[in-house]
Amino acid sequence: xxxxxxxxxxxxxxxxxxxxxxxxxxxxxxxxxxxxxxxxxxxxxxxxxxxxxxxxxxxxxxxxxxxxxxxxxxxxxxxxxxxxxxxxxxxxxxxxxxxxxxxxxxxxxxxxxxxxxxxxxxxxxxxxxxxxxxxxxxxxxxxxxxxxxxxxxxxxxxxxxxxxxxxxxxxxxxxxxxxxxxxxxxxxxxxxxxxxxxxxxxxxxxxxxxxxxxxxxxxxxxxxxxxxxxxxxxxxxxxxxxxxxxxxxxxxxxxxxxxxxxxxxxxxxxxxxxxxxxxxxxxxxxxxxxxxxxxxxxxxxxxxxxxxxxxxxxxxxxxxxxxxxxxxxxxxxxxxxxxxxxxxxxxxxxxxxxxxxxxxxxxxxxxxxxxxxxxxxxxxxxxxxxxxxxxxxxxxxxxxxxxxxxxxxxxxxxxxxxxxxxxxxxxxxxxxxxxxxxxxxxxxxxxxxxxxxxxxxxxxxxxxxxxxxxxxxxxxxxxxxxxxxxxxxxxxxxxxxxxxxxxxxxxxxxxxxxxxxxxxxxxxxxxxxxxxxxxxxxxxxxxxxxxxxxxxxxxxxxxxxxxxxxxxxxxxxxxxxxxxxxxxxxxxxxxxxxxxxxxxxxxxxxxxxxxxxxxxxxxxxxxxxxxxxxxxxxxxxxxxxxxxxxxxxxxxxxxxxxxxxxxxxxxxxxxxxxxxxxxxxxxxxxxxxxxxxxxxxxxxxxxxxxxxxxxxxxxxxxxxxxxxxxxxxxxxxxxxxxxx
Amino acid sequence: xxxxxxxxxxxxxxxxxxxxxxxxxxxxxxxxxxxxxxxxxxxxxxxxxxxxxxxxxxxxxxxxxxxxxxxxxxxxxxxxxxxxxxxxxxxxxxxxxxxxxxxxxxxxxxxxxxxxxxxxxxxxxxxxxxxxxxxxxxxxxxxxxxxxxxxxxxxxxxxxxxxxxxxxxxxxxxxxxxxxxxxxxxxxxxxxxxxxxxxxxxxxxxxxxxxxxxxxxxxxxxxxxxxxxxxxxxxxxxxxxxxxxxxxxxxxxxxx
Numbered sequence: 001x002x003x004x005x006x007x008x009x010x011x012x013x014x015x016x017x018x019x020x021x022x023x024x025x026x027x028x029x030x031x032x033x034x035x036x037x038x039x040x041x042x043x044x045x046x047x048x049x050x051x052x053x054x055x056x057x058x059x060x061x062x063x064x065x066x067x068x069x070x071x072x073x074x075x076x077x078x079x080x081x082x083x084x085x086x087x088x089x090x091x092x093x094x095x096x097x098x099x100x101x102x103x104x105x106x107x108x109x110x111x112x113x114x115x116x117x118x119x120x121x122x123x124x125x126x127x128x129x130x131x132x133x134x135x136x137x138x139x140x141x142x143x144x145x146x147x148x149x150x151x152x153x154x155x156x157x158x159x160x161x162x163x164x165x166x167x168x169x170x171x172x173x174x175x176x177x178x179x180x181x182x183x184x185x186x187x188x189x190x191x192x193x194x195x196x197x198x199x200x201x202x203x204x205x206x207x208x209x210x211x212x213x214x215x216x217x218x219x220x221x222x223x224x225x226x227x228x229x230x231x232x233x234x235x236x237x238x239x240x241x242x243x244x245x246x247x248x249x250x251x252x253x254x255x256x257x258x259x260x261x262x263x264x265x266x267x268x269x270x271x272x273x274x275x276x277x278x279x280x281x282x283x284x285x286x287x288x289x290x291x292x293x294x295x296x297x298x299x300x301x302x303x304x305x306x307x308x309x310x311x312x313x314x315x316x317x318x319x320x321x322x323x324x325x326x327x328x329x330x331x332x333x334x335x336x337x338x339x340x341x342x343x344x345x346x347x348x349x350x351x352x353x354x355x356x357x358x359x360x361x362x363x364x365x366x367x368x369x370x371x372x373x374x375x376x377x378x379x380x381x382x383x384x385x386x387x388x389x390x391x392x393x394x395x396x397x398x399x400x401x402x403x404x405x406x407x408x409x410x411x412x413x414x415x416x417x418x419x420x421x422x423x424x425x426x427x428x429x430x431x432x433x434x435x436x437x438x439x440x441x442x443x444x445x446x447x448x449x450x451x452x453x454x455x456x457x458x459x460x461x462x463x464x465x466x467x468x469x470x471x472x473x474x475x476x477x478x479x480x481x482x483x484x485x486x487x488x489x490x491x492x493x494x495x496x497x498x499x500x501x502x503x504x505x506x507x508x509x510x511x512x513x514x515x516x517x518x519x520x521x522x523x524x525x526x527x528x529x530x531x532x533x534x535x536x537x538x539x540x541x542x543x544x545x546x547x548x549x550x551x552x553x554x555x556x557x558x559x560x561x562x563x564x565x566x567x568x569x570x571x572x573x574x575x576x577x578x579x580x581x582x583x584x585x586x587x588x589x590x591x592x593x594x595x596x597x598x599x600x601x602x603x604x605x606x607x608x609x610x611x612x613x614x615x616x617x618x619x620x621x622x623x624x625x626x627x628x629x630x631x632x633x634x635x636x637x638x639x640x641x642x643x644x645x646x647x648x649x650x651x652x653x654x655x656x657x658x659x660x661x662x663x664x665x666x667x668x669x670x671x672x673x674x675x676x677x678x679x680x681x682x683x684x685x686x687x688x689x690x691x692x693x694x695x696x697x698x699x700x701x702x703x704x705x706x707x708x709x710x711x712x713x714x715x716x717x718x719x720x721x722x723x724x725x726x727x728x729x730x731x732x733x734x735x736x737x738x739x740x
Numbered sequence: 741x742x743x744x745x746x747x748x749x750x751x752x753x754x755x756x757x758x759x760x761x762x763x764x765x766x767x768x769x770x771x772x773x774x775x776x777x778x779x780x781x782x783x784x785x786x787x788x789x790x791x792x793x794x795x796x797x798x799x800x801x802x803x804x805x806x807x808x809x810x811x812x813x814x815x816x817x818x819x820x821x822x823x824x825x826x827x828x829x830x831x832x833x834x835x836x837x838x839x840x841x842x843x844x845x846x847x848x849x850x851x852x853x854x855x856x857x858x859x860x861x862x863x864x865x866x867x868x869x870x871x872x873x874x875x876x877x878x879x880x881x882x883x884x885x886x887x888x889x890x891x892x893x894x895x896x897x898x899x900x901x902x903x904x905x906x907x908x909x910x911x912x913x914x915x916x917x918x919x920x921x922x923x924x925x926x927x928x929x930x931x932x933x934x935x936x937x938x939x940x941x942x943x944x945x946x947x948x949x950x951x952x953x954x955x956x957x958x959x960x961x962x963x964x965x966x967x968x969x970x971x972x973x974x975x976x977x978x979x980x981x982x983x984x985x986x987x988x989x990x991x992x993x994x995x996x
Binding site (some may be wrong): 110144239377380382385550554591609610612613626647653655671672677680724 | 766820929945
């Protein structure tokens with residue numbers, strides 16, 4: 001008999017779906033009473049090495065406003081060769097090619113183990129992938145050299161028939177012609193002037209010349225392709241020339257006076273890039289890759305002026321409405337992002353600088369198009385170089401782990417409508433959150449069949465240029481909340497619920513004031529505890545939560561302290577960066593971000609997970625903490641002294657050497673695979689970098705309460721943050737209170 | 741350790757990050773390590789539920805190691821190994837790529853020091869075959885870059901791992917193992933870009949063009965000889981087009 005844990009895990013492994021509730025309340029009223037909405041995390045392109053794609057078109061329901069895909073939940077009459085759509089109950093004949101099916105010879109899409117199935121459907125000629133590099137030249141020489149080399153290296157990682165292009169910018173914006181012979185030419189744009197898409201295409205020669213005062217018309221497709229060839233060429237033809245061109249890239253020649261920032265025209269550079277791709281390859285998979293070493297300081301999209309004495313906006317400035325460029329710059333980049341998304345072009349941002357680069361304003365470019373944001377201190381760091389390499393990692397089939405031009409359709413039973421989203425660019429770990437509304441009226445009977453069904457249809461261009469469709473069809477039982485509330489409670493998936501509520505919180509935080517989000521989060525938690533906690537009225541000590549909810553309050557406690565909701569410890573760019581990654585990672589990684597993992601290494605046994613609490617910090621332990629963005633290895637006081645004394649070099653203390661090595665080996669596994677690459681901190685008791693650990697652990701011992709307990713165990717944290725114990729105490733008091 | 745194993749080890753290294761330019765920059769893994777798809781050993785994903793203690797109770801005190809009588813200054817030493825290590829284990833073999841304790845191997849002597857003549861002549865052999873089918877300008881560009889490679893090698897500017905891997909690359913090229921040669925070029929671009937970027941793209945193009953040639957333009961070296969042996973040339977092969985001037989059905993591509 002499968003437990004809910006096993007059921008949840010099997011479903012995630014097979015379909016990439018996890019629901020907050022695995023039994024669905026049968027009315028809208030009951031659904032709202034559950035506090036956590038019926039919602040799911042869905043990974044559309046979850047890697048399934050065991051799922052070979054099928055080479056035929058999916059069979060669709062013939063009803064015009066349904067068009068659901070044939071799936072294992074459909075009733076089939078094998079003799080009459082008819083199937084009944086489980087969404088709209090329409091009876092459909094099978095196509096002629098299915099004449100040979102029978103109940104012992106079923107097509108894959110009817111078998112339960114193929115609740116997720118992928119179809120290869122090549123329509124039209126295969127289109128090559130396009131990579132357009134947009135490179136900031138206002139960098140220090142060391143950084144520019146490192147970036148040149150990374151870009152040259154990337155040419156070896158691109159597929160030979162991919163198209164590649166180069167735009168460089170500083171004070172001016174240059175679009176480089178990549179011819180195979182002769183002198184390198186480029187088209188130069190002023191970095192201060194806003195240009196329309198049409199103007200850009202005209203100036204680049206992508207429009208037919210006007211005749212007798214007529215408007216310039218866009219070139220016919222084949223002519224446009226030929227014209228754009230000058231700017232976007234196949235790698236296999238231009239790799240040598242482009243390598244030289246990259247090698248000869250110079251720093252922006254305009255001198256930067258003392259006390260000033262370089263004039264950086266990022267806004268125009270991106271306008272030109274988006275306009276170029278729009279005019280030449282609409283509706284084809286493309287990646288614009290922006291490499292920038294500082295904030296935009298002139299022209300549309302500028303984020304700060306060129307006077308160094310005026311600092312770039314902080315959260316305090318924004319709160320006090322003192323960020324004069326914020327609205328206008330965000331609008332500029334949002335417009336570009338929307339145009340790109342419509343065309344299936346994604347935009348990545350690789351920002352490496354010690355100060356902010358304007359990620360707050362530019363984040364929509366990546367967020368709306370499915371592009372990456374990578375944030376580092378310098379292009380001459382391992383963090384940038386390796387993260388950038390990992391953009392081009394290949395899967396078990398030797399294909400890139402990137403997909404383009406995605407659209408996601410969701411079909412729900414009984415609603416009759418279909419919701420569709422454009423998900424421009426995807427990779428196998430991209431995970432979306434979906435929130436559903438139960439529309440059944442209260443006390444209406446449970447729908448026919450007793451089960452609700454949802455179908456996810458993801459169409460996309462695979463990196464090997466094939467067009468594919470992945471279909472996932474799932475079902476869950478309806479339940480009457482009046483009589484089956486305990487069953488519904490048992491079906492609660494607290495891990496995914498935490499992530500789903502967190503994503504809602506981040507969404508609210510980005511559109512509302514900060515403190516309100518914490519109040520909202522607390523209110524939801526209290527309501528959930530009031531609904532499902534077992535307690536006697538007004539008796540906090542009697543409060544208990546069942547196992548399916550026992551970890552949930554702790555997740556909420558850590559979420560409240562996380563950089564996703566607490567912004568004042570970070571710059572606006574850092575917050576944007578953390579949130580960007582949080583809302584696209586899969587469940588396991590998202591949970592790590594909410595509540596970091598902490599493992600303890602000691603002589604007493606194998607490595608074990610320990611409480612994320614100051615009491616876990618002990619002199620004779622090594623701790624490994626994973627926050628997703630950082631890996632921290634912390635050596636307790638005694639361990640640090642032993643290490644300093646050099647015991648690991650002595651033969652008779654071989655086990656100490658192994659102890660020191662163990663967390664490094666475990667960290668290595670993570671470092672080798674994670675995207676983006678995390679920072680790596682090796683620190684010890686008293687080290688300045690220990691703050692990364694101390695700021696994350698629950699401060700159960702602080703300077704306020706240390707001596708009250710009379711026992712000095714664990715390291716005290718200097719903070720006035722409320723501890724988990726105090727948080728839980730307050731929560732219980734409020735949950736059991738009859739006046740709440 | 742023979743040349744191949746040493747080459748393999750050179751492929752799997754870890755360098756520290758750039759602490760001067762980046763806060764807490766992570767270590768850098770070689771291309772070989774990053775592409776090795778081993779099974780994942782540990783997934784550090786477990787959590788511990790908080791103790792179900794009532795309000796106000798202090799967290800339970802974990803067992804602590806009671807030290808031996810501490811010396812007058814400094815802490816007690818760590819616990820010794822229980823048993824003496826078995827013979828031969830005193831110096832454990834270096835595991836593949838432990839962080840922070842392995843530098844990139846940079847031994848000065850080796851019995852399999854690759855030979856620049858062999859490498860360059862292999863590249864020129866491939867280039868010669870390409871000249872019959874590939875535009876002259878491209879071939880000239882490749883030739884120029886092979887020249888840069890040779891000059892750099894002879895003046896001692898190329899490190900040993902790069903020289904070794906170029907030796908392997910040209911061996912694979914001569915044997916017609918195009919994917920393998922391509923993979924080696926990629927690993928060199930990723931691991932040693934500063935040293936190779938000027939000329940490696942020429943080698944990359946050479947591999948790409950050579951593999952597309954029709955087979956009779958190439959005399960593939962079926963026996964993977966070392967770089968110090970001459971590749972089989974058309975004058976050694978009795979069936980080669982140069983040998984038999986008569987008969988249009990035998991001399992196809994060399995007809996002028």
